[in-house]
Every structure is written in C-alpha cells, then in structure tokens.
Amino acid sequence: MAQQPIELILFRQLATNLAVPVFLVDERGDLVFLNEAAGDLLGIRFDDVDQLPFERWATMFRPRTPEGELMPAETLPLSLAVLERRPAHDTISLTGADGVDRTIEVTAFPLEGGGGRLIGAVAMFWERETP
Amino acid sequence: MKVTFWGTRGSIASAGPATARYGGNTASVQVMGRDGTCVVLDAGTGIRSLGYALEDAVDRIDILLSHLHMDHIQGLGFFGPLFAPKVEVHIWGPPSATLDLRARLTRYFSPPLFPVQLRDLPSRVELHNAPDVPTAIGGLLVTSATVIHPGPTVGYRIEEDGASVAYLPDHEPALGPIGLPDDPAWISGFELASEVSLLVHDAQYFPDERATRVGWGHSSTVEVAAFARRARVGRVACFHHDPAHDDATIDRLVTEVGEAAPGITVIGAREGETLEI
Structure with a gap:
C-alpha cells in the first residue's frame, strides 16, 4: 500500500487514543481507519475489515433517516465532507454488523492540507440517547 | 555521491571541548553529486563553514530546508555564497x-533579528516548495x-545511480499510543x-529522556533503530545530537542504537566527516 499522507497518520494516531467514535476516509472516500469506539458502535473491528471502499461502507450499515427512509450514500455527512469538501451533520439510524439498530449523531468535516489539497475526511459520532 | 556533515547538533549550537569530536554546530549536511551538483540539507550554524569551503567552486547551490526552526536556518545569514552576486541560490x-x-524566511531575514533583508541579498535567490515528486537537481534526484x-x-x-541517502533530522515516527x-x-x-x-536520522534521546518529551518531535535510540530496521536501510548516521550530550554520551547512544539494530552499520554523525555512498 502507498504511503499515507502525514495528516492521516497523525489523525489516526489521535483517533486511536480517543473514546469518541472516529471514522477516517481518504480522498476517494474509502475507509482507511476506524477506532475501537467506532467499531463498538458499528459492530465491527478494524482489524477484521481493514480498508473498505466507499461504495461498501456507505451502504453496509443500511443508513436511514430517523423516520426509516433509506439514505443514498452520497447524502451521508461523511460523503458530503469528502465529495463536496464541506462540514456536515445529521442524525442517522443504522444497523450494525452485529445486527443491532442504533441511532447516531454524526459530524463530518474534510481534511485539507497545504495548498488546499484534499487528504480525506473525518466523521465523529455519538449514539443518540433514547428519550 | 559524497555526504559531508558540517553541523550535526540539534536544538542549539553547543561548542566546547566536551562536544569537539561530534561537533557543536547545528544541522547542515552537504551532498555532492558526481557531476559537481551541490545540495545542502538545512542551514544550521554548520553552513557557515561550508560557505568558506565552497569559495568560488560552484555557481549554483540548492539549500533544502527540512523545516524552519532556528537550529535549521540560523546559519543562513552567514552563508558566504548568499552574498556573492554570481551565485544562484x-x-x-x-x-x-x-x-x-x-514570508516565513523574512521573519528571520529582517530587523531586529537580522540586519539584512532577504530581498537585499546580492546573490540570485529563488524560493521553492520542497518537491513532493522526484525532481532532478543537477545530477541528483530529490524527493x-x-x-x-x-x-x-x-x-x-x-538518489544518484542506485545510491541513496534519506535525511530525517527531526522526526518522531513513534508519536502516539501505538x-x-x-x-x-x-x-x-x-x-x-x-x-x-x-539514513541520516534524528537520534536525540535515550528512551528515558524521550519519555518526558513525547510530542517534541524527536526520536530515541529505540525508535531510530526500529525505524531503520523496518526500512531495511544499509547504514544509519545518528544525527541531531542533544546539546546536553557530550562526546562520551553520544558514543554510548550510538552503541545502544547499534545493539538494537543488528546487521545495520550505525555511526554517530561527526562534524567534518565525509561519507562516500
């Protein structure tokens, strides 16, 4: 695999030590890392999936609006962050790889390096508490 | 390709009898290609002596700065070729x-830190972003x-004809919990x-020293040895010596790196030494 940009390396190092779930994609939108907290919420371990192409991760958890309507891949906050290079936030219901349904709040933002070079994007998310 | 160390110290110059063998000048390394191409890695205080040594020998010099901390640029204002009108820098x-x-170099090349403005230097100075794709500088290929x-x-x-040198003078590849x-x-x-x-690599600390300096951007003996082994390099020159380390301490540090990197030749970079690659 080609050398990762230093900004992704540093963000992965940070994410590894965070209790907040973090999902990291490269400039193509492919998953390059998720931390343990994100793995717990999504029912997967990064060691088991390694890298996932955009088309795979954006659909494998069956993302839905809280009302139950399926969300197209390109409308997810992380997709908007990497495709449109802007921050995005949304509430999403999903089904983890462990079969558990959860509703999460997602905030995503693009990572840009020197000269405005797109490096990837980050999503941080939290499980929404049931009222 | 010849690699000459004109300054090997990190952080701040530390001249004196206790550092005479490895040298007290801060980072500056000359790489000479077989066709006479002259590249200088960093412009710490060591570059001043290089300026005297070059005299009129070259009409173009390329200075590759790793970063702009003072120990890597402080000698720039005292580098003779910058004041020679016929030289292209x-x-x-x-x-x-x-x-x-x-804009960043001008912070140093302007009063009150320095009396001469960058724009007033007599030589022909051109500034570039470091090349992120292999780029030919004379007969040398630089990335x-x-x-x-x-x-x-x-x-x-x-790189030149199969020979290669990597220069990572300030580097903390093991930053983080993993x-x-x-x-x-x-x-x-x-x-x-x-x-x-x-591989010319940061080896500023012993492990116990780095333990209290995580995030400062430097490596200990353990990390430089592990990095060199993973990268399967031929030879390592421990570099960016801590200003508090005397020659005997650096001897000990180099030995420690060598023991942790069996099969790799490990030396301590010494001011004035030339290595043929």
Whole structure:
C-alpha cells in the first residue's frame, strides 16, 4: 500500500487514543481507519475489515433517516465532507454488523492540507440517547 | 555521491571541548553529486563553514530546508555564497497552509533579528516548495515528504545511480499510543527511507529522556533503530545530537542504537566527516 499522507497518520494516531467514535476516509472516500469506539458502535473491528471502499461502507450499515427512509450514500455527512469538501451533520439510524439498530449523531468535516489539497475526511459520532 | 556533515547538533549550537569530536554546530549536511551538483540539507550554524569551503567552486547551490526552526536556518545569514552576486541560490522548504516560504524566511531575514533583508541579498535567490515528486537537481534526484515534527516539516531522499541517502533530522515516527504501526504505509517517513544506502536520522534521546518529551518531535535510540530496521536501510548516521550530550554520551547512544539494530552499520554523525555512498 502507498504511503499515507502525514495528516492521516497523525489523525489516526489521535483517533486511536480517543473514546469518541472516529471514522477516517481518504480522498476517494474509502475507509482507511476506524477506532475501537467506532467499531463498538458499528459492530465491527478494524482489524477484521481493514480498508473498505466507499461504495461498501456507505451502504453496509443500511443508513436511514430517523423516520426509516433509506439514505443514498452520497447524502451521508461523511460523503458530503469528502465529495463536496464541506462540514456536515445529521442524525442517522443504522444497523450494525452485529445486527443491532442504533441511532447516531454524526459530524463530518474534510481534511485539507497545504495548498488546499484534499487528504480525506473525518466523521465523529455519538449514539443518540433514547428519550 | 559524497555526504559531508558540517553541523550535526540539534536544538542549539553547543561548542566546547566536551562536544569537539561530534561537533557543536547545528544541522547542515552537504551532498555532492558526481557531476559537481551541490545540495545542502538545512542551514544550521554548520553552513557557515561550508560557505568558506565552497569559495568560488560552484555557481549554483540548492539549500533544502527540512523545516524552519532556528537550529535549521540560523546559519543562513552567514552563508558566504548568499552574498556573492554570481551565485544562484535555490532555497527549498516545506509548504505551509498559511504563509509562503518567503514570508516565513523574512521573519528571520529582517530587523531586529537580522540586519539584512532577504530581498537585499546580492546573490540570485529563488524560493521553492520542497518537491513532493522526484525532481532532478543537477545530477541528483530529490524527493520530499512531510514527516511528524511540530510545524510544517519534511524529510528528503536523494538518489544518484542506485545510491541513496534519506535525511530525517527531526522526526518522531513513534508519536502516539501505538508506536511504530505494523503497516509501513502508516509509518511517517517510511517511503523516503525505504532501503536507502544511508539514513541520516534524528537520534536525540535515550528512551528515558524521550519519555518526558513525547510530542517534541524527536526520536530515541529505540525508535531510530526500529525505524531503520523496518526500512531495511544499509547504514544509519545518528544525527541531531542533544546539546546536553557530550562526546562520551553520544558514543554510548550510538552503541545502544547499534545493539538494537543488528546487521545495520550505525555511526554517530561527526562534524567534518565525509561519507562516500
């Protein structure tokens, strides 16, 4: 695999030590890392999936609006962050790889390096508490 | 390709009898190609002596700055060729997301820190972002990549006819809780150093010293040995000696790196020494 940009390396190092779930994609939108907290919420371990192409991760958890309507891949906050290079936030219901349904709040933002070079994007998310 | 160390010290110059063998000048390394191409890695206080040594020998010099901390640029104002009208000086440095290289260098090349403005230098000075794709400078092929160190910082790889040197003078590849990752793609600087003939690498600390300086951007004996082994380099020159380390302490540090990197020749970079690659 080609050398990762230093900004992704540093963000992965940070994410590894965070209790907040973090999902990291490269400039193509492919998953390059998720931390343990994100793995717990999504029912997967990064060691088991390694890298996932955009088309795979954006659909494998069956993302839905809280009302139950399926969300197209390109409308997810992380997709908007990497495709449109802007921050995005949304509430999403999903089904983890462990079969558990959860509703999460997602905030995503693009990572840009020197000269405005797109490096990837980050999503941080939290499980929404049931009222 | 010949590699000459004109300054090997990190952080601040530390001249004196206790540091005479490895030298007290800060980072500056000359790389001479077989066709006479002259590239200088960093412009610490060591570059002043290089200026005297070059005299009229070259009409173009390329200075590759790894970053703009003072120990890597302080000698620039005292580098003779910058004041020679017939010399073409190309200065390459890490790109920044905010200020260009000229704006950042001007902070040093202006009063009150320095009496001469960058624009008033008699030589022909051209500034460039460090090349992130292999770029020919004379007969040498130069590549850079950003590496882990506070602020915009790059390392360099220079190649000529199968010989190669990687220069990572300030580098903390093990920053973070996971140390050196298993996958080389996630190791800072790996591609630059992969299978080079000579790796000039930060080896500022013993492990107990780094333990209280995590995030300062430097490596200990353990990390430089692990990095060199993973990158399968031919030879390592321990570099960026801590100003508090005397010659005997650096001897001990180099021995420690060598013991942790069996099969790799490990030396301590010494001011005035030339290595043939």
